[in-house]
Amino acid sequence: MTAMTPTTGPAALPASLFVDSAVRAEIEQFLYFEVELLDDRRFSEWLSLCADDIRYWMPMRRNRLTRDRDKENSGPDELSHLNETRQSLGWRVAQLESNMHWSEAPPSRTRHLVTNVRVAATETPDEYAVRSNFLCYRNRLEEDVDIWAGERGDVLRRVGVRQWQVVRRTILLDQSVVLSPNLSVLF
Amino acid sequence: MISNETLRSYVQWEDGLISPHIFSSEDVWQLEQERVFGRSWLFLAHDSQIPRPGDFFSTYMGADPVMIVRQSDGSVAAFLNACRHRGMKVCRGDEGNSKAFTCTYHGWSYDTAGRLIGMPAADDTYGPDFDRSRWGLVPVNRLEHYQGFWFGSFDESIVDLETSLGPFKIHMDTFLDSMPGGVEFVGGTQRAKMSGNWKIAAEQFAGDSYHAFQSHVSDFTVSTPPELLDTRSFQGEHGFNGFHHFGTVQGHGAGFNDARSDQRYYAIGAGTDVVDRWQDRVEREVRERLGDEAADTYRGTILHGTLFPNLSFLGTPTALRVWHPRGPNEMEMYSWVYVDKDAPPEVKERMKWVAQQHFGPQGLAEQDDGENFAAIAGNLKRRGAQTHKIMLNYRMGLGDTNDTHEPATGGRHAGMNEMPQRLFYRRWLRMMTEDGTGEAA
Numbered sequence: 001m002t003a004m005t006p007t008t009g010p011a012a013l014p015a016s017l018f019v020d021s022a023v024r025a026e027i028e029q030f031l032y033f034e035v036e037l038l039d040d041r042r043f044s045e046w047l048s049l050c051a052d053d054i055r056y057w058m059p060m061r062r063n064r065l066t067r068d069r070d071k072e073n074s075g076p077d078e079l080s081h082l083n084e085t086r087q088s089l090g091w092r093v094a095q096l097e098s099n100m101h102w103s104e105a106p107p108s109r110t111r112h113l114v115t116n117v118r119v120a121a122t123e124t125p126d127e128y129a130v131r132s133n134f135l136c137y138r139n140r141l142e143e144d145v146d147i148w149a150g151e152r153g154d155v156l157r158r159v160g161v162r163q164w165q166v167v168r169r170t171i172l173l174d175q176s177v178v179l180s181p182n183l184s185v186l187f
Numbered sequence: 188m189i190s191n192e193t194l195r196s197y198v199q200w201e202d203g204l205i206s207p208h209i210f211s212s213e214d215v216w217q218l219e220q221e222r223v224f225g226r227s228w229l230f231l232a233h234d235s236q237i238p239r240p241g242d243f244f245s246t247y248m249g250a251d252p253v254m255i256v257r258q259s260d261g262s263v264a265a266f267l268n269a270c271r272h273r274g275m276k277v278c279r280g281d282e283g284n285s286k287a288f289t290c291t292y293h294g295w296s297y298d299t300a301g302r303l304i305g306m307p308a309a310d311d312t313y314g315p316d317f318d319r320s321r322w323g324l325v326p327v328n329r330l331e332h333y334q335g336f337w338f339g340s341f342d343e344s345i346v347d348l349e350t351s352l353g354p355f356k357i358h359m360d361t362f363l364d365s366m367p368g369g370v371e372f373v374g375g376t377q378r379a380k381m382s383g384n385w386k387i388a389a390e391q392f393a394g395d396s397y398h399a400f401q402s403h404v405s406d407f408t409v410s411t412p413p414e415l416l417d418t419r420s421f422q423g424e425h426g427f428n429g430f431h432h433f434g435t436v437q438g439h440g441a442g443f444n445d446a447r448s449d450q451r452y453y454a455i456g457a458g459t460d461v462v463d464r465w466q467d468r469v470e471r472e473v474r475e476r477l478g479d480e481a482a483d484t485y486r487g488t489i490l491h492g493t494l495f496p497n498l499s500f501l502g503t504p505t506a507l508r509v510w511h512p513r514g515p516n517e518m519e520m521y522s523w524v525y526v527d528k529d530a531p532p533e534v535k536e537r538m539k540w541v542a543q544q545h546f547g548p549q550g551l552a553e554q555d556d557g558e559n560f561a562a563i564a565g566n567l568k569r570r571g572a573q574t575h576k577i578m579l580n581y582r583m584g585l586g587d588t589n590d591t592h593e594p595a596t597g598g599r600h601a602g603m604n605e606m607p608q609r610l611f612y613r614r615w616l617r618m619m620t621e622d623g624t625g626e627a628a
């Protein structure tokens with residue numbers, strides 16, 4: 001083993017990560033509760049955690065050559081996988097609960113894992129910028145399995161005592177070609 | 188190799204009987220690569236995807252990787268995306284702009300015209316007599332465009348593109364040439380790999396309005412305001428008779444609504460009024476520029492269509508997709524949204540949004556198509572002997588010669604009818620069993 005002389009030392013963590021630990025704990029519990037509702041198929045309750053002005057967006061990922069690596073994710077003028085308002089999320093939830101949405105009837109078994117939660121304050125006192133990683137496992141029918149991994153960038157808003165809502169959600173799915181017959185789950 | 192006799196027993200299109208073997212057999216799939224994909228016009232890209240010199244788009248022709256590249260003189264060239272040295276992709280970007288394509292294995296590099304222009308230490312390795320001109324990228328032999336849509340074929344002797352459109356040309360015109368400026372693609376290609384044979388998807392877009400009532404019932408129910416549900420979700424006064432189907436001997440097909448009915452817009456839900464008003468304007472424009480026949484089957488009425496073999500489209504919402512074969516039980520969808528170039532920005536934005544709500548792997552409608560395609564493949568993948576003896580029923584409307592529809596040559600048919608699917612497989616069988624492209628009636 002060759003001796004290594006550290007030239008820079010470990011990178012300093014951004015000061016913005018050091019929010020009050022009680023806030024961080026509350027936000028983590030919120031994120032876990034949210035996916036619990038999805039995995040328990042309590043979709044309407046999940047929808048109530050989305051703010052009226054929510055933007056829920058999942059851009060596409062592309063393989064780009066070095067010089068336009070910054071265009072790996074599709075931009076707002078381009079196509080995206082999801083570009084939802086509260087109203088269209090309501091359609092999706094109603095569809096999931098319709099029992100006639102054949103890609104989820106019989107229902108899938110899903111398990112959302114949420115990790116690597118980073119919380120930063122924003123300029124708006126009751127809103128926090130929250131990043132988390134996710135892994136969602138779906139098993140359906142006999143042997144159909146899909147696994148989606150990615151990151152979410154959220155803006156969460158405190159709306160009451162221990163009450164939170166999602167105001168913005170950007171979902172980065174780590175796939176350039178969607179590798180499942182559909183995207184019928186919520187993240 | 189699979190015999191013509193076997194293939195004919197699999198595709199009894201005149202009797203509306205199709206064997207599941209054509210969806211699940213490895214032999215059929217392999218032969219299809221040469222005989223269907225090797226001899227058809229295949230959609231590559233739209234002009235608006237590669238506007239500037241050096242712009243490229245990577246896609247597939249059948250299972251073969253290709254790239255289409257804008258040249259410095261404004262023309263377009265297309266090649267197999269496979270290095271002549273060991274065969275790996277020389278362009279590993281999905282889209283972008285490049286002056287040259289350098290293979291990452293040993294560094295052979297090719298210019299945008301596909302010429303081999305560089306080899307590391309060329310003189311020391313291959314010697315001064317090496318003839319680079321023989322080792323350029325393999326070109327796509329024929330390239331033609333129609334309304335800004337570039338098609339390629341590996342078949343040198345294929346008939347010209349316009350001839351191969353046949354009577355389908357009027358549908359191409361009415362959805363791509365509705366406005367004087369034509370259409371452009373919204374940026375980005377949505378890709379999804381899924382279980383299912385590509386023909387199941389292509390034939391569905393060619394002629395299957397029938398599935399929508401069952402497959403997509405949850406979409407209609409949740410996204411349509413109740414006051415519009417009757418007239419906009421196919422359950423209005425005309426019922427199934429409001430539908431027309433169009434099929435051609437080239438294997439192309441489409442399903443559309445009677446332009447006189449009020450059922451024309453499938454694009455339902457909030458914000459659709461903006462798109463509806465625009466489509467009304469488009470209809471007036473089509474009537475003026477292209478005439479009444481075109482206007483009666485104009486874009487706003489077209490529900491779905493397929494240009495043989497694997498380019499499918501929707502008239503409203505305005506979406507296009509190619510079904511790339513990835514093996515007997517696997518396909519990959521490339522999906523785009525197109526908008527009228529002349530449309531104001533807010534209309535373009537709404538067209539994009541409405542299309543994405545319903546179509547694509549996340550679409551309120553298309554999620555359930557993916558489920559159905561995968562479920563068909565799921566049953567066939569197990570290779571059950573009895574399942575494969577079923578002759579599938581493609582007999583809807585068989586023997587019916589309503590309207591201008593002739594069983595063997597196609598035409599237009601009022602009402603639900605699987606004539607377009609039968610003609611799709613008629614063309615497919617001709618290509619699989621005969622020399623040539625199977626164009627002749």
Ligand code: FES
Nearest residue numbers: 270272273290293
């Ligand atoms: S494989 Fe491309 S240079 Fe060797």
Ligand SMILES: [Fe+2]
Nearest residue numbers: 402552553556
């Ligand atoms: Fe469908």
